[in-house]
Amino acid sequence: MSTVTHDHPHDLSHDQDHDHHDHKPTGIMRWVGSTNHKDIGTMYLWFSFTMFLVGGAMAMVIRAELFQPGLQIVTPEFFNSMTTYHGLIMVFGAIMPAFVGFANWLIPMQVGAPDMAFPRMNNLSFWLLPPAAFLLIAAQFAPGGGAGVGWTMYAPLTTQAGPAMDLTIFAVHILGISSIMGSINIITTILNMRAPGMDLMKMPLFCWTWLITAYLLVASMPVLAGAVTMTLTDRHFGTNFFNAAGGGDPVLYQHVFWFFGHPEVYIIAIPAFGVISQVIPAFSRKPLFGYASMVYATASIAILSFLVWGHHMYTAGMPVETQLYFMYATTLIAIPTGVKVFNWVATMWQGSLTFETPMLFSLGFLFLFSLGGFTGLVLSVVPVDVQLQDTYYVVAHFHYVMVAGALFSAFAGIYFWLPKWTGKMYDETLGKWHFWLSLIFFNITFFVQHFLGLAGMPRRIPDYALQFAEFNKISSLGAFGFGLSQLLFLYVVVKCIRSGEKALDRQWDGADSLEWTHLPSPAPYHSFTTPPKL
Amino acid sequence: MTTKQNTDNYYVPGLSHWPITASLAIGLLGFGASLTVNHMTGGNILLLCGFLVLFFMFAGWFSAVAHESESGSYNAQVDKSFRWGMSWFIFSEVMFFGAFFGALGYIRLYSIPDLGSLEHQALMWPGFKAGWPSAGPHFSTSGFSPMEAWGVPAINTGLLLSSGVTLTIAHWGLLKKNRTQLIWGLAATIALGMTFLVFQALEYSTAYSEMNLKLTSGAYGATFFMLTGFHGFHVTVGTIMLWVILFRSVAGHFTPEHHFGFEGVAWYWHFVDVVWVLLFVLVYIL
Numbered sequence: 001m002s003t004v005t006h007d008h009p010h011d012l013s014h015d016q017d018h019d020h021h022d023h024k025p026t027g028i029m030r031w032v033g034s035t036n037h038k039d040i041g042t043m044y045l046w047f048s049f050t051m052f053l054v055g056g057a058m059a060m061v062i063r064a065e066l067f068q069p070g071l072q073i074v075t076p077e078f079f080n081s082m083t084t085y086h087g088l089i090m091v092f093g094a095i096m097p098a099f100v101g102f103a104n105w106l107i108p109m110q111v112g113a114p115d116m117a118f119p120r121m122n123n124l125s126f127w128l129l130p131p132a133a134f135l136l137i138a139a140q141f142a143p144g145g146g147a148g149v150g151w152t153m154y155a156p157l158t159t160q161a162g163p164a165m166d167l168t169i170f171a172v173h174i175l176g177i178s179s180i181m182g183s184i185n186i187i188t189t190i191l192n193m194r195a196p197g198m199d200l201m202k203m204p205l206f207c208w209t210w211l212i213t214a215y216l217l218v219a220s221m222p223v224l225a226g227a228v229t230m231t232l233t234d235r236h237f238g239t240n241f242f243n244a245a246g247g248g249d250p251v252l253y254q255h256v257f258w259f260f261g262h263p264e265v266y267i268i269a270i271p272a273f274g275v276i277s278q279v280i281p282a283f284s285r286k287p288l289f290g291y292a293s294m295v296y297a298t299a300s301i302a303i304l305s306f307l308v309w310g311h312h313m314y315t316a317g318m319p320v321e322t323q324l325y326f327m328y329a330t331t332l333i334a335i336p337t338g339v340k341v342f343n344w345v346a347t348m349w350q351g352s353l354t355f356e357t358p359m360l361f362s363l364g365f366l367f368l369f370s371l372g373g374f375t376g377l378v379l380s381v382v383p384v385d386v387q388l389q390d391t392y393y394v395v396a397h398f399h400y401v402m403v404a405g406a407l408f409s410a411f412a413g414i415y416f417w418l419p420k421w422t423g424k425m426y427d428e429t430l431g432k433w434h435f436w437l438s439l440i441f442f443n444i445t446f447f448v449q450h451f452l453g454l455a456g457m458p459r460r461i462p463d464y465a466l467q468f469a470e471f472n473k474i475s476s477l478g479a480f481g482f483g484l485s486q487l488l489f490l491y492v493v494v495k496c497i498r499s500g501e502k503a504l505d506r507q508w509d510g511a512d513s514l515e516w517t518h519l520p521s522p523a524p525y526h527s528f529t530t531p532p533k534l
Numbered sequence: 535m536t537t538k539q540n541t542d543n544y545y546v547p548g549l550s551h552w553p554i555t556a557s558l559a560i561g562l563l564g565f566g567a568s569l570t571v572n573h574m575t576g577g578n579i580l581l582l583c584g585f586l587v588l589f590f591m592f593a594g595w596f597s598a599v600a601h602e603s604e605s606g607s608y609n610a611q612v613d614k615s616f617r618w619g620m621s622w623f624i625f626s627e628v629m630f631f632g633a634f635f636g637a638l639g640y641i642r643l644y645s646i647p648d649l650g651s652l653e654h655q656a657l658m659w660p661g662f663k664a665g666w667p668s669a670g671p672h673f674s675t676s677g678f679s680p681m682e683a684w685g686v687p688a689i690n691t692g693l694l695l696s697s698g699v700t701l702t703i704a705h706w707g708l709l710k711k712n713r714t715q716l717i718w719g720l721a722a723t724i725a726l727g728m729t730f731l732v733f734q735a736l737e738y739s740t741a742y743s744e745m746n747l748k749l750t751s752g753a754y755g756a757t758f759f760m761l762t763g764f765h766g767f768h769v770t771v772g773t774i775m776l777w778v779i780l781f782r783s784v785a786g787h788f789t790p791e792h793h794f795g796f797e798g799v800a801w802y803w804h805f806v807d808v809v810w811v812l813l814f815v816l817v818y819i820l
Contacts, residue, residue, distance in 0.1 A: 033549035033551050033554065034549065035547050035548065035549060113544070114544050114546055115544070117615040118619060119547055120547055120550045120552060120553055120595075121553070123550070123553040123554075124552075124553035124557060127554050127556075128556075128557055128560060130557070130561075131560060131561030131564060132564075134561065135561075135565060163572040166567070166571050167568045169568075170563075170565075170567055170568050171564065173564065174560055174561075180626050183622070184618075184619050184622045187618065187622055188615050188618040188619050188622070192611065192614050192615050192618055193544065193611075218626045218629070219625070219629050220629070221626070221629075222626045222627070222629040222630035222632075223629055223630070223632065223633045225630060226633025227633060230633075230634075230637065230760075233749075236571040237749055238748075238749055238750035239749060239750070239755070240669075240670060240750075240752050240753055240755075240756050241641075241753075243670070244645070244649060244670070244671075245670055245671060245673070246669060246672060246673055246752035246753055247645060247646050247669060247670025247673075247752045247753030248641060248645055248670065248752075248753050248756070249640070249644065252640050255636070256633055256636060256637065529543060530543065
């Protein structure tokens, strides 16, 4: 689907004249003061993985406590704090920065630009993450412990929580600033930095998905900032936004939060779609089926995502007409999502498929994300949701979307582009082990949670009735296995960087975007300082 | 990497310590504010340090950018990037105000009428009458006067709308290479903006001292002060930006072809104007 599908059989490194003076800055300033999209992308990815381990450790605490009924290991307050910060850290610290890392590494190379549009602001977007992470960690040590309010930070619980809440609020503000600046950078890079001939509809789909995601971020992040600002002033400055006695309403918080929160789901999912749309065609050795319809479907999902927030609050008190509207609008999203799944399957149809690790993770994504989408459809139905609201069914649903969806896609992307980034190949056998272990343990962890939810087990509670014991034990064992499997991933990546075999310039013969066709592996420190000829 | 007067290559700046300085400032502000709102020791010091580093960073980073601009580092493509960047930044600001306008609408259309419904009257707050302005059932007895639209706020509307005109006159001066018109247009805009701020300060002080209208005055007080307060903060930032543009104009910066710095500030100022018109209608008149 791109104009650059023709082969460049000769040595690519001679196409670029800068390999002679491809000098990198040295010392700590290379990273702290960086204006290089590749270095900043690398920092994003390592930061994200670190946060993934921190949030993962919190998940292990949750599953350890739930291994048996009764209170075993931690206090209920600490348990609530773990569920809260596990959610916040995984969403804002692990998954979102991982895809921003991909965006930084890939978008300039895929559109033929020398760097991001605003290289210094790009570095600031990254360097705002450590202070935000510091505040979230510091919240654990605040008087009264971490805020056990849930990642959604609903009022009136948050207007009454301890000092940890303020650290969390300011962390969210800082993360929001970082996301908005990162998004403005990405939009500008895509709209203004494309090489001549790289029309919008010829861009790799990954760039399209990030253009749309960045729009979602710029539109929704300020609304979250508004929501937590109102929480802050209600807490300390005597406003009454969420206090019925003063004429406000706690449900107002839910409306404002979910006006951000539902687009946020797609902020996480849409870049994952982009990665999958690069990987599947490469391993099917066919162009992506229905490129234009993929673009339109992604844009439709983005627009619809602003119109369906009420489906998170069916039980908060809502007129039946409003419930009906939100139900129909939500089920509508199944149409563009169906278009995407159809196109991915149709891309594989009659392709010459091979199943290297990136493709395996993409297929895992395809099956399990679709399953998560179906349970989402189930939850969109009001009478069903009234039963399932705040049960483990919801937990199972969004972990299928977030873990088997977004995280698997991130793994697919990392295995796919590691050869381009490092110039070295990862260990295929170990990569496949990582995939199969992740796939199996993921399903052991989360599939049984559907049953727990249907049987009525509520979420965010450290204790449960005896009849849930068996499934919880299975789920916890799966979670421990899943957590350990991710250490294997770290080993595979480190092994690749230190002692991987040399990768080819075009490691995957079906990959046709500019970073594969026009640049050597590893990609030079400065690429496309003059626009490539397309 | 720093290329000057280069029309082919996109300007990619070299290593810069400004981003990490900004990160330090924002980190100090976030941590300091968390401590301060909880009356913990050290919060004020951290906040103060945060603000000092922040102002140092703004001054340094923006002078670096102005210097790069004047030395011809930015070609037409970079200029276009700035335009896209500023447009999307203003869009994000629109969404931020949208959250508070949304809260105002929700409170007026749903929260207050619900609280005045028979169910709530019977169970919790007998005798509470829905209506607007309202401070809600618990505070309504304390009594306050709502802010009248056709006094100082109407004058302020006039001031801000005229400031949009004077700014455009300044822009015309810049385009015609009429330096005097540019500088006096900007000076008039700043004067109008600062008068607006003085009037708003007077309005706030009257509200607190004579009308018993406070941030704590229930839903009306919260939406009134948060909406007009965030707007006033944006006017303050806009006025500082106008001062910078004025100094740069006096120093001979900007040409009719190359003056994104001026236009960016102008866009921001017009955005602040538009928000005020919405505020005047939705907060003061209706």
